[in-house]
Amino acid sequence: MNTPKSSQKPPKRVFFAAVVLVFFCTVSAADSVGFVPSYIDGSTSFDFAQDKSLTGQVRLSDLPQLAESPALPQGVLPERIRSAAIGLDVVVQNPDTRDLAVLDAAILKGPARYVDSAKLGNPGNMLIFAHSSNYAVVRNQMFKAFNNISKLKPGDSISVLGGGVEYLYSVTSVRKADVQDATIDISPTQGTKLTLTTCDVLTGKSARFIVEADFVGIVPRS
Numbered sequence: 001m002n003t004p005k006s007s008q009k010p011p012k013r014v015f016f017a018a019v020v021l022v023f024f025c026t027v028s029a030a031d032s033v034g035f036v037p038s039y040i041d042g043s044t045s046f047d048f049a050q051d052k053s054l055t056g057q058v059r060l061s062d063l064p065q066l067a068e069s070p071a072l073p074q075g076v077l078p079e080r081i082r083s084a085a086i087g088l089d090v091v092v093q094n095p096d097t098r099d100l101a102v103l104d105a106a107i108l109k110g111p112a113r114y115v116d117s118a119k120l121g122n123p124g125n126m127l128i129f130a131h132s133s134n135y136a137v138v139r140n141q142m143f144k145a146f147n148n149i150s151k152l153k154p155g156d157s158i159s160v161l162g163g164g165v166e167y168l169y170s171v172t173s174v175r176k177a178d179v180q181d182a183t184i185d186i187s188p189t190q191g192t193k194l195t196l197t198t199c200d201v202l203t204g205k206s207a208r209f210i211v212e213a214d215f216v217g218i219v220p221r222s
Contacts, residue, residue, distance in 0.1 A: 072218065074121035076163040078113055081128060081196075085156040086148035092128060092160070107131055110142050111196075116186060120162045123188035125195055128160075132198040132209075146198035150174060150209040158194060158213050169194045169213035179206045191215070 078092040093112040095102055106112045111130035118124030130146040138144060152158075156171040184195055192215035200207035 072121050073163050073165055074119075076120035076165070078120055078126065078128065078160045078162045080161040081111060082159045082161070083152065083157065085153075086151050088146075088148065088158075090130075090142075090145050107145075108140060108142055111145055114186070117195075118186065118188065118192070120160060120165070120167050123192050125184065125186040125190055125193040126160070127184055127186055127195045127197070129197045132201050134201045146196065146209075149196050149198055149211050150200070152211050157216075158196075158211075159219065160194065166219040168216045168219050170216050171211060171213045173210075173212045175210050175212075176200055176203070177208050177210050179208055182208065182210065184210070 077094045080090065081092050082089045091110045093106045093110055094115075095106040095112055096115055097103070098115060103112060107130055111128050114127040114129065117127035119126070131143045132145075132147045132149075133143040135143070152171050152174050154171050154173065158169045158171065160167045160169065184197070186195075194213045194215070196211040196213075197208050199205075200209050
């Protein structure tokens, strides 16, 4: 028995076409009154391929400049050297000479930077030397200025202050040497470093302790 035409359902294709037609008519009407969203780039369509929240990727070039490294003062003379690891906190001298008699007199007042070695903020190796003493009591405490540098260990921090800035170094090695055999490279080709040296008074007159440290950065002012 045939079903009356009036009770038959419309074909699916006709129904889908009607839905699409209604949708576009609705969007067109909404766009005419400003209801369709407008994106930053001026488009009104959503581009899934370019939406980075959906792709899980973002270019670093799309981010703002996050920070700038502070300008590092260059060619600054050291004024003080500190290391909490060994209770070191003394003034540094800067004699402008290689004359041994003058240098001997200078380190009676504290550690001294070797004139040809690097200054703070410059590439190269800053060499600072000072007295050590095995006497329990000395009249001049600067004879004991570098007494404990041999107790430093790799990773310990050393600060050198100059020009109102604190330059931080990290110890990389502590070793013994003989003055007849050892040399210290103070050229800029070795990076930015700090070397401390003093007598190994318990071993002999020509024995030395040498502490080497790499520059880490400057300590921000609080």
